[in-house]
Amino acid sequence: MFLSHFEQLAPRCPVCRTHALRLGEVARGEGAEVREGSLLCTNSRCQREHPILDGIPILVPDLHAWLEPQQHWVLRREDLSPFALSMLTDILGAGSALDRELGNLSTYAEAHWGPREPSFPPLVAETLDLLPSTPRAPALDLGCSVGRATFELARRTGRLTTGVDLNFSMLRLAEQIRRQGRARYPRRRVGIVFDPVDCVSPYEATGQVSFWCADIAALPFAEASFATVISLNILDCLAAPHSLLSETARLLAPSGQALIATPFDWAVSASPAGAWIGGHSQRTTPGEGSSVEIFRHLLPHYGLRLLAERESLLWRLRVHERSTMEYSVYAAALTKSERPPESIGAAFTGQKELPGA
Numbered sequence: 001m002f003l004s005h006f007e008q009l010a011p012r013c014p015v016c017r018t019h020a021l022r023l024g025e026v027a028r029g030e031g032a033e034v035r036e037g038s039l040l041c042t043n044s045r046c047q048r049e050h051p052i053l054d055g056i057p058i059l060v061p062d063l064h065a066w067l068e069p070q071q072h073w074v075l076r077r078e079d080l081s082p083f084a085l086s087m088l089t090d091i092l093g094a095g096s097a098l099d100r101e102l103g104n105l106s107t108y109a110e111a112h113w114g115p116r117e118p119s120f121p122p123l124v125a126e127t128l129d130l131l132p133s134t135p136r137a138p139a140l141d142l143g144c145s146v147g148r149a150t151f152e153l154a155r156r157t158g159r160l161t162t163g164v165d166l167n168f169s170m171l172r173l174a175e176q177i178r179r180q181g182r183a184r185y186p187r188r189r190v191g192i193v194f195d196p197v198d199c200v201s202p203y204e205a206t207g208q209v210s211f212w213c214a215d216i217a218a219l220p221f222a223e224a225s226f227a228t229v230i231s232l233n234i235l236d237c238l239a240a241p242h243s244l245l246s247e248t249a250r251l252l253a254p255s256g257q258a259l260i261a262t263p264f265d266w267a268v269s270a271s272p273a274g275a276w277i278g279g280h281s282q283r284t285t286p287g288e289g290s291s292v293e294i295f296r297h298l299l300p301h302y303g304l305r306l307l308a309e310r311e312s313l314l315w316r317l318r319v320h321e322r323s324t325m326e327y328s329v330y331a332a333a334l335t336k337s338e339r340p341p342e343s344i345g346a347a348f349t350g351q352k353e354l355p356g357a
Ligand SMILES: C[S@@+](CC[C@H](N)C(=O)[O-])C[C@H]1O[C@@H](n2cnc3c(N)ncnc32)[C@H](O)[C@@H]1O
Pocket: 108, 111, 120, 142, 143, 144, 145, 146, 164, 165, 166, 167, 170, 214, 215, 216, 217, 231, 232, 233, 234, 237, 238
């Protein structure tokens, strides 16, 4: 974490949500960067300590709930040989936390940074091109994963661009690429067999990029902090998809631009069906359950206005050497509307409790 980025973004405490943070301890620093240390809440009644690990500030409301399920990712050694890692993967077995972590890295690192025609950069270009003018800084990439769109956004803005995600192993890979311009990731060949793959970043100036660990449901940034806010393929991953619309509107500066791209691939493992934007209540919703129509319908209620949209953008994710998933992505460029947010009528909120939930 660069101290200059911390000062520019002036994050506030995600626990009390009222007070600014200040730098606490620097346990390991390198020039203007803090690699390990802490940020402290300035509220005397809160005084919460937030870690900085591997150069990534961790600004989540419940640190225990964040760390407990991914402690092995945070603590995992990076110096294991492919041989030793393969033995451990066999011992822990298919479906283990290690298998899931390697699988996630395999799919997203391959899509973002794969050495042969990675599949994600064309989607990033097509969606960013939808913005009516060159994206401006400060810019925010919500759910950045291993960071490709954050780097591309930074290249286009030329200034401070922040990627935010909750998954530490993905953020760590993104941060490694930022610092070293290269990284090694595991690529799933078959089953729990992974091969190490070296990738090289095409981006040169990365002093403007920073990666932060935070929850989209409790972002540590003040209102109107960003000129550009993007979120690619995140909407349907959230427990509360509507919160992405309200957070995008809250964080966006008055003349700012936002981008939301999504395949509307709803699943109850991510969010309850009644919270989905479309995909339920066919008989009673605009567009008979159409996600795109309901998404458009909701925008004014969150103080957002549609600038441009595109349909059927290809998003491909490799699972293993004989399996690739393909999605058809909808993308919308948005701005804050000049009119105040319209209140959502009692008849239609797009959210409800479903009998089977
Ligand atoms: C489907 S991936 C998309 C990643 C990337 N934007 C892309 O298009 O390749 C969803 C990402 O959102 C992150 N994510 C899910 N819920 C989140 C939350 N509540 N706060 C922050 N990140 C979240 C996941 O860790 C994952 O990296």
